[in-house]
Amino acid sequence: MKREFSLGKPYTEKEAAHLVDLLMQAPGIVAVFRGKDHICEFINDNLVQLMGGRNVIGMDIYTAFPGAESTLKYVKRVYETGKMQQDREYPIKIDWEQNGNLREYYYNYIFQPIRDEDDEVSGVMTYGFDVTEDILVRRRYELLLSSMSEAVVVTDSAFIITHWNRAAELLFGRGANDAIGKPFLEVARTEYHSPEFPEVSGEDALRMLREKDIWKGEARVRNSAGHWQDVIISQRAMKEERGDSVAGIVVVYYDVTEIKDFERRKDDFIAFASHEFKTPLMALSMQTEVLQYEIRADPQKALSSVEKIQKHTKELSRLVDSLLDFSKIEVGIFELEKKQFSLDKLVYDTVTLLQDTTKTHTIRIEGRIDSDIYADPGRVSQVLINFLTNAIKFSPQGGEIVVSVQTQQRGVKVSVKDQGIGIMPDVCGRLFEPFYRAEGMREKTFPGFGLGLAISKEIVDKHNGEIGVESVYGKGSTFFFMLPFETASV
Amino acid sequence: MTKEIAKKVMIVDDDPGVLEVLARALTLHGYQVDTSTIDGPALVDRIKRGDIGLILLDIMLSGQDGRTIARELKNNPATSTTPIVVMSANPLFRDSALKSGADMFVEKPFSMQDLLGIAGTYMGPVKE
Numbered sequence: 001m002k003r004e005f006s007l008g009k010p011y012t013e014k015e016a017a018h019l020v021d022l023l024m025q026a027p028g029i030v031a032v033f034r035g036k037d038h039i040c041e042f043i044n045d046n047l048v049q050l051m052g053g054r055n056v057i058g059m060d061i062y063t064a065f066p067g068a069e070s071t072l073k074y075v076k077r078v079y080e081t082g083k084m085q086q087d088r089e090y091p092i093k094i095d096w097e098q099n100g101n102l103r104e105y106y107y108n109y110i111f112q113p114i115r116d117e118d119d120e121v122s123g124v125m126t127y128g129f130d131v132t133e134d135i136l137v138r139r140r141y142e143l144l145l146s147s148m149s150e151a152v153v154v155t156d157s158a159f160i161i162t163h164w165n166r167a168a169e170l171l172f173g174r175g176a177n178d179a180i181g182k183p184f185l186e187v188a189r190t191e192y193h194s195p196e197f198p199e200v201s202g203e204d205a206l207r208m209l210r211e212k213d214i215w216k217g218e219a220r221v222r223n224s225a226g227h228w229q230d231v232i233i234s235q236r237a238m239k240e241e242r243g244d245s246v247a248g249i250v251v252v253y254y255d256v257t258e259i260k261d262f263e264r265r266k267d268d269f270i271a272f273a274s275h276e277f278k279t280p281l282m283a284l285s286m287q288t289e290v291l292q293y294e295i296r297a298d299p300q301k302a303l304s305s306v307e308k309i310q311k312h313t314k315e316l317s318r319l320v321d322s323l324l325d326f327s328k329i330e331v332g333i334f335e336l337e338k339k340q341f342s343l344d345k346l347v348y349d350t351v352t353l354l355q356d357t358t359k360t361h362t363i364r365i366e367g368r369i370d371s372d373i374y375a376d377p378g379r380v381s382q383v384l385i386n387f388l389t390n391a392i393k394f395s396p397q398g399g400e401i402v403v404s405v406q407t408q409q410r411g412v413k414v415s416v417k418d419q420g421i422g423i424m425p426d427v428c429g430r431l432f433e434p435f436y437r438a439e440g441m442r443e444k445t446f447p448g449f450g451l452g453l454a455i456s457k458e459i460v461d462k463h464n465g466e467i468g469v470e471s472v473y474g475k476g477s478t479f480f481f482m483l484p485f486e487t488a489s490v
Numbered sequence: 491m492t493k494e495i496a497k498k499v500m501i502v503d504d505d506p507g508v509l510e511v512l513a514r515a516l517t518l519h520g521y522q523v524d525t526s527t528i529d530g531p532a533l534v535d536r537i538k539r540g541d542i543g544l545i546l547l548d549i550m551l552s553g554q555d556g557r558t559i560a561r562e563l564k565n566n567p568a569t570s571t572t573p574i575v576v577m578s579a580n581p582l583f584r585d586s587a588l589k590s591g592a593d594m595f596v597e598k599p600f601s602m603q604d605l606l607g608i609a610g611t612y613m614g615p616v617k618e
Contacts, residue, residue, distance in 0.1 A: 271580055275550050278579035282599035283507035289602035290514050297518075312507055357506075396504075396554075 029107065029128035032114065033061055038075055040064050041123065050092070071109070075124045078111040082121045085111040089135060090128075105132045151231075151253040154238075157246055159184040171231070171253055173224035188251070189222040190233070213237045221253065230260045265435035265450070273449055276319055284312040319449075326434065326451045329458045336376040336462050343380070343412060344368045347405055350381050354388040360398030363388065367405045369412050375483055379459040383467075386452040387416040387479045395420030395476070408482065411465065415480035423471040431469060432457040456481070497543030498522040499609060502533065502559070503577070504551045512546065515602055520616035521609055527551075534562055537569040544612040549578040549587065557583070557590035564591030573612040 023030050024044050032042035038061035056064035065071055074085045087109040093102040107128040114123040145152055145163060151171040154163035164179040172188060179187050185203065215235040220228040232254040238247045291305040328334040351363050391401045399419040406413045423431065430436050434454040460467040460481045471477035499521050503509045513523045524542070526533055537545065545563070549556035556576055563569045576587040579598040587595045596608065
């Protein structure tokens with residue numbers, strides 16, 4: 001087949017030269033390999049520059065491009081099969097600016113068979129163009145997805161997963177390799193629930209997406225280990241710029257496990273707080289009524305009722321104080337009033353105060369430090385009161401409670417050891433979180449705000465000290481705090 | 491006709507202040523009272539003695555649930571006939587308290603009049 005330039009006329013020499021010139025200046029890379037040995041017949045300026053100015057015309061492809069195995073493979077295949085091939089995103093390092101800095105570029109190549117007059121494949125032409133910019137944009141977008149703390153899953157129009165970011169891997173416990181290419185409903189196991197749609201199946205959620213474009217709500221997702229996790233889902237249909245067809249969906253999962261956990265603890269708190277307030281209120285109001293009778297019938301006893309009323313009032317104001325302390329911590333205005341005082345005396349006074357509240361427990365003091373410390377005495381006493389009331393509360397059968405005071409290398413340490421119910425090892429650290437109640441406590445109905453230890457921790461932290469607990473479940477606990485010398489001593 | 495022994499009101503609460511004032515309020519009005527802080531099994535044995543005419547039982551006891559104690563008492567033939575009034579600050583416990591076998595639920599705080607009403611209902615009026 002004779003190639004013609006235009007109007008059925010064969011090329012003139014001038015026209016052919018012009019064509020070669022155009023190819024020479026073509027954007028991207030152009031090369032022609034002739035014959036079964038793939039001899040370099042034509043290399044455009046860009047490729048010459050890429051080769052560092054080396055003249056490879058007349059050489060076979062193996063000599064001209066040693067190491068370019070992918071190119072060799074495609075040229076060979078196209079020559080043998082006569083079918084066009086593409087090599088996408090092929091990385092090459094080039095010093096285009098010729099300043100000695102190699103930079104990585106990505107090229108897409110097209111390998112096209114050249115046919116002679118008898119329609120036989122006589123060579124291969126390669127055209128390569130720079131797609132580096134596209135790749136960088138895509139990488140940036142992939143980086144963005146993988147850096148998101150929210151799990152993101154994207155599907156195509158048939159709801160087959162196309163993107164599955166790092167957070168999705170963590171949420172579902174399934175790698176991207178194991179998710180991409182699979183049906184969304186099968187892989188992203190989700191239980192939808194919202195006030196609007198109490199029981200929405202995955203299928204329903206997808207159907208609604210076609211109608212409403214967006215679905216937002218609470219859900220639970222199941223990970224590969226079978227555990228359900230609370231999330232808020234925002235599911236959105238991706239629409240093509242032109243037309244209404246759905247190109248796929250994008251789903252973002254916000255992990256709300258912690259928020260839910262906090263809400264549960266807050267609900268518990270309200271129940272327990274009402275109990276805490278109503279108990280002294282009950283005693284207070286009834287005592288007032290008793291007092292009314294006594295004033296008339298038994299004035300001798302009235303004085304004792306008045307004392308009890310005062311005691312219950314103190315109890316109530318202590319409760320209000322602990323709530324106020326906690327809100328001060330929350331807004332960051334919790335301050336210490338440090339001064340010099342005797343820790344030994346403070347421990348003695350506090351123990352005496354608490355011993356008066358119980359008949360079934362014996363509180364014993366072990367050790368002393370004999371010197372003054374520099375700290376906030378009111379707050380230190382508050383921590384000790386909290387430890388002691390816990391020790392009393394959580395050893396309902398009674399028993400001995402030992403308060404030990406020690407001078408240590410770095411500071412002074414006070415610990416309170418009880419023979420109570422003890423604490424499971426896995427919850428020891430969490431006890432100092434606000435509103436926290438150890439597992440099973442709800443059933444066991446130990447009253448309290450769940451704030452005492454959180455407030456104690458804040459007090460000790462403010463002194464740059466340490467607070468902690470050691471416990472053997474079923475055998476009792478030892479709560480301790482340490483106030484360092486730097487701040488604790490004078 | 492056998493002479494009836496004057497029965498007592500048993501108050502079970504882990505708060506000593508509440509325990510004391512409820513006992514005082516009832517004795518002021520002529521009732522005989524016994525009190526207990528906790529310990530379910532010992533309580534069952536105590537009720538078995540047969541001199542208790544009414545149990546006022548708190549729910550949130552240190553380490554024990556009043557509803558569990560109520561269930562035990564009601565399931566034991568020796569104590570099942572003794573009326574139990576469950577007291578709690580949490581009104582949400584009403585249903586579960588009644589389900590546990592309690593005869594009545596009363597929300598804390600309640601007044602002296604409420605208390606005397608309850609005692610009157612289950613113990614009858616006090617002889618002057």
